[in-house]
Amino acid sequence: MMNKLQIIGAFVIAFCSVSLLNAQDATITVKPSKDAPTISKHIYGHFAEHLGRSIYDGFFVGKDSPIPNTDGVRNDLIEALKEIKIPNLRWPGGCFADTYHWKDGIGPQEDRPTIVNTWWGGVTEDNSFGTHDFLNLCEVLETEPYLAGNVGSGTVKELADWVQYVNHDGTSPMADLRKQNGREKSWGVTYWGVGNEMWGCGGNMEPEFYANLYRQYATFMGSWNNEAGLYRIASGANSADYNWTEVLMKNIPKSLLDGVALHHYSVIDWNKKGPDVDFTEDHYFTTMKSSLFMDQLITKHVAIMDKYDKKKEVDLVVDEWGGWYEVQEGTNPGFLYQQNTMRDAMIAGTTLNIFNNHSDRVKMANLAQTVNVLQAVALTKGEQMILTPTYHILKMYTVHHDAQLIPLDLDTPDYEYNGDTLPAISASASKDAEGKTHISLVNIDAHKENTVSIDLSALNIKDFSAEILASDKLQDHNSFEDPEHIMPEGFKDFKFKKGVLEVTLPAFSVVVLEGK
Structure with missing residues (x-):
């Protein structure tokens, strides 16, 4: 048998062993x-798609709403986004962008046609929130607009006309139309996406086909006196599709290309995404594994970019990222409404750290999405609005905007x-x-x-x-x-x-x- 000293000694050893294991x-x-590179503030960008309650009943409540608003956009959301120094905002999609025809959303409201949002819930929209509403909102927010052009179902002329409409101050058909619709001075939009997810909802294209299509669209997108010129972003890879990046970098001249996009979501399984709130540690661990995979993705995509662009003239633009779970119980499955927990704070903090550390190539990114959709920074319910843990991370991280890594x-x-x-x-x-x-x-x-x-x-x-x-x-x-x-x-x-x-x-x- 052990005496008291031996027992005490054994206990101390065991306690210390446990402490070392836990240390x-x-x-x-x-x-x-x-x-060291500068961490571009544009890494902290946002995304507002015509999806669920993002635009209508999220951003836009209408000028006649009892909810305090500025030209129909709720004031509490405007102030909240100013607090996190939102640097850019991507619109109108997403998948929606490649079925959106911008001329449907300009001119007198009573003359605008309706549109059925076939991607998200099959709802009918009245086009009351269009180009003027979005670009004027960006001015109020003091943020850069990022317009996603329709390549999937649009035409070269349609996108070229949009550029002319928003950027030309002289005399031209589209500039005159803008002035007729109440806006004398152009907005000078710099950031343009040439299609979205062309490997999927943008047209299920092969990369070689899209690369040629991109070259055609980009050629006819004149800057129209925008002093900064156009920053054209190619629809990039779906997560680990490294061949897509290879083909684009190889086949598109750098004179036509400013950024290549990348989309990656922190998701458990696309067929079974798991709950938004009542998740288990197994759900959490798997989600974080997917989130941290962003570092490997960027490293490998950048290595491909470096083969064709040793001077780093083309940027990597991660214009869709965030957590994706099953929708909140009782909500429309096509609206992608989910709560935002401490898990989302972990996704936001780690992902933004990854972007910061890759800021030599990652110059822009867009969290999906701003309000009421996926990993939102704000959720609304009538007159109420709440700010999520993700919002607070973004506010804490504003200190990194345009700072040197x-x-x-x-x-x-x-x-x-x-x-x-x-x-x-x-x-x-x-x-x-x-x-x-x-x-x-x-x-x-x-x-x-x-x-x-x-x-x-x-x-x-x-x-x-x-x-x-x-x-x-x-x-x-x-x-x-x-x-x-x-x-x-x-x-x-x-x-x-x-x-x-x-x-x-x-x-x-x-x-x-x-x-x-």
Whole structure:
């Protein structure tokens, strides 16, 4: 038998062993470089498709609505988007773009034809929200419009006329039509998508066919006195379709190409996407595996781009990303309405860190979507509007807009589940124009806190402040009954001594630190 000392000794050894097993330490070393790229603010872009309650009953409630609005767009949403410094907004789709004919949405409301949204719910729309409404909204938001052109069911002339209509200040048929419709000065739209998902809903095309079609459309898209010129974006690959990127980069002259798109959603299984709120850890782990796959996707697509564009003249534009689950119970399956939980905060934080760290090539991205659809930043219900955990991440990350990337070396522990592992810690850092350093950290582990040690000796930082987004359960979310259940808070669980910052991250949390 063991005596008391032996028993106590055995207990201490066992306790220490468990503590060591639970101790999760990550290390980060910053490697500032004068040659590091700028993190374009356009990485933090948004997407508003004619889908479900995104435009109608989301953005647009109508000028006669009792809900306070500016030309029909709800004021609370406008103010919320200004708070996150929305840099660009993509419209009108998505799949909807390749069935949308822009002339149906201009001129007197009573003369506009209706349209059946065959992609999303089969609803009939009255075209009350069109080109003028969207571009005027972008002016109110002080954001860059990103127009997705109709290549799937449109014509070269139709897209060329749209460019002329919104960009030409002189005398021409389309400029005159715009003036007749009440807008004297052009809007000067820079960003143009030449079709959307041409491998799928845009026409089920082969990449070689689309590359030739793109060349034709892009050739006839004159800038029409837009001082910045046009930034033309080719419809890019579906996730890991590397051949699509290869064909486009090989077959389209760089003189006609400014960006190549990429679409990737954090989804469990396209046939069984799992619930939006009542998900299990198995659902969560699989979703995060799909989300973190974005890093590999970008690395491989960029390697292909580098073969044909060593000077990095063509950008990678991830103009659709986000979490995709089964719709909320009781809602129209074609409306893609889902709640937004701490899982979505994890997706947002890790994905934006990935974009930041690839900012030498990723110059633009668009979260899908802004309001009431997929991973929305806002949800509306009549006069009520709530801001989601994803919204708060985007607001916390505004510090990275147009700041210089600080490259990092990251050594992270694993998040282990059911015999599989994922990197638990995600991070990115930048230095802004005022000389402030910002570090964004995400711990995706569903159970364990992690300590992160950051060697900042290469930077002259004297003090830090921080905020955190965290909650008790991964399934937690903001609701119309409890709209501020999840909110950013001040964070103090860190130490800074002799150039080393030590941060203790709670399970499934996001922390943004500011050093100066």
